[in-house]
Amino acid sequence: MKKDATQMLKLGGVLAIFAAVxxxxxxxxxxxxxxxxxxxxxENRNAALKEIFGENAQFSEYEGFVKEKITGVExxxxxxxYQDNDIVxxxxxxxxxxxxxxxxxxxxxRNETVKSIKILSISDTSGFGQNALKPEFYTQFSGKxxxxxxxxxxxxxxxxxxxxxxxxxxxxxxxKTSIAKANEALDxxxxxxxxxxxxxx
Numbered sequence: 001m002k003k004d005a006t007q008m009l010k011l012g013g014v015l016a017i018f019a020a021v022x023x024x025x026x027x028x029x030x031x032x033x034x035x036x037x038x039x040x041x042x043e044n045r046n047a048a049l050k051e052i053f054g055e056n057a058q059f060s061e062y063e064g065f066v067k068e069k070i071t072g073v074e075x076x077x078x079x080x081x082y083q084d085n086d087i088v089x090x091x092x093x094x095x096x097x098x099x100x101x102x103x104x105x106x107x108x109x110r111n112e113t114v115k116s117i118k119i120l121s122i123s124d125t126s127g128f129g130q131n132a133l134k135p136e137f138y139t140q141f142s143g144k145x146x147x148x149x150x151x152x153x154x155x156x157x158x159x160x161x162x163x164x165x166x167x168x169x170x171x172x173x174x175x176k177t178s179i180a181k182a183n184e185a186l187d188x189x190x191x192x193x194x195x196x197x198x199x200x201x
Contacts, residue, residue: 049081051116052081052091052116052117053088058083059082060079060080061077061078071173073177076095078185079093081107087186089109090182090189092105092178092181092185094106096170096174097170098129098167100122102124102167102170102171102174103122104118104174104175105117110190112145113146114142114143115142116142117138119132119133124164129166131161137161141175
């Protein structure tokens with residue numbers, strides 16, 4: 001009995017050492033990969049901003065922006081777009097629940113229309129929610145008024161994603177939240193007629 005107890009203690013000690021080493025290795029790997037992953041995300045976001053507002057546009061983070069969560073949608077960034085020092089629009093990056101979740105960048109112009117949206121990431125089911133990445137779905141939002149209903153239900157003004165109703169509803173919620181924040185930022189930015197100091201590029 002005593003021998004068995006000793007062996008169990010030794011085994012427990014070995015397992016504890018392995019667990020500690022594994023934790024250290026995971027932390028090291030995370031410290032190495034996290035900055036690279038963040039850099040890629042920023043590059044993808046900046047490229048998407050250019051796709052929305054054009055290659056000649058420049059962007060700055062909206063002055064005083066603070067991340068916030070609104071009815072389950074997290075607003076992660078607001079960017080003022082300008083050309084020749086004139087503000088031409090605002091883009092909002094937000095993440096919210098779909099079937100799983102999606103991160104969308106929504107561009108709004110000064111004449112209160114959707115310039116374009118870019119789905120930066122979506123982790124929904126392949127063949128269903130992932131179809132949101134198809135141009136025939138996301139391009140339908142270009143040119144829509146910010147006052148449109150963005151209704152994802154049958155008979156509404158959002159088409160596509162057959163068999164992925166939850167994804168469609170989630171995208172609608174993210175867009176509505178982004179548009180509301182974009183309008184607030186656009187009103188404030190155009191009143192000042194300035195963007196924040198410093199380009200994000």
